[in-house]
Amino acid sequence: MAAQAKRIIEDAVVRKDAKVGDKLLDKAFALAFKGLVYAQIWEDPVVDMEGLEIGPDTRLMCIASGSCNALSYLTAGPAQVTAVDLNRAHVALGQLKITAIRHLPNYERFHRFFAHADHKENAQVYRTMIAPHLDAESRKYWEKRDIRGRRRISYFTRGLYRKGLLGNFIGLAHLFAKLYKIDLSKVLEAETLEEQREVFERELAPVFDKKFVRWLTSQPASLFGLGIPPAQFEHLAGDERMAEVLRRRLEKLACDFEIKDNYFAWQAFARGYDRSESAPLPPYLQRANWETMRERVDRIDVVNANMVHWIGDQAEASLDRFVLLDAQDWMNNAQLDDLWGRITRASRPGARVLFRTAAEPSLLPGCLDDAILSKWRYLEEQSADLTRRDRSSIYGGVHLYELA
Structure with missing residues (x-):
């Protein structure tokens, strides 16, 4: 395996x-990328759901990642969600969340397990309430020991959001911040957008002018922790220095959205979610959606597969929505033709595809075969609006296409 x-x-x-x-x-x-990369997915599910216009008959395919968005889509009431991922750690995380929703007795248990994700009691909760109902492959993953000799399920007693490739990357960024005497918590203490910008300009922006930071961020391997492969590094940088690109993305995260409404900022600057009663959380973790999640959790499945192959195996005209994250940034023209040929075949009338790119423009014009691209309509104004309002802030563009 x-x-x-x-x-x-x-x-x-x-x-x-x-x-x-x-x-x-x-x-x-x-x-x-073989291990856990994203304990939390870094795409905004709220703008996704607006762009996708999910209805009661919608059959949706997405890339799983941390499964936060796949589960959150259930709040929009689709008929079926299938979350596909190459990474078996992500599949195991999705299955763990699904099983917990089905079998934990109340929202409080679920919230402590996945929002706080660092209580000692979570070990006992896993053993008695989740593990007996978990599929064998996922249970094997969580009960196997990591490189430090600790069972992976212990991530939920020691801080899940500090684990994985991204969690370690953010931890390293916090270490550099301390070395440069930057207090990241000040961003979270700001009470207005004006204060947030003042903190960014004073505390955060200057670090991107440091020679070492500029050199380090110019190395493709330095961004592996963000889940950015070398092929995507080139798209993200373009003709600019990577330090400048990253500075702009961090500026949007720190300055464009109120901290009280942006759980992505809490993950970046606090390495976890806010613990106040009014804390911003992904839709699937919100108290108001708990009963909805319980009622609809049987509509979701998480599959370990290559999405291109999975889409190709589906019946003709059987799917309505596709969420590709930023996977196309990794692809050459032939691979894009193959993917979109399969998507077009599997799409029902009015199907929509939503994806993100490291750079701002859509990568399809000039890369995807015109015979395929001509069957799709680019929703340009809505794409620009979704990009502007995406609270995760790390992508250059959110793009939405509709079957013409």
């Missing part, structure tokens, strides 16, 4: 036509 997972990831990530040095970087990323 491990060898198969490694092969699936390498097939998706390693560029076949790349130079030797680039292939080695791709293989290094594929190795890093």
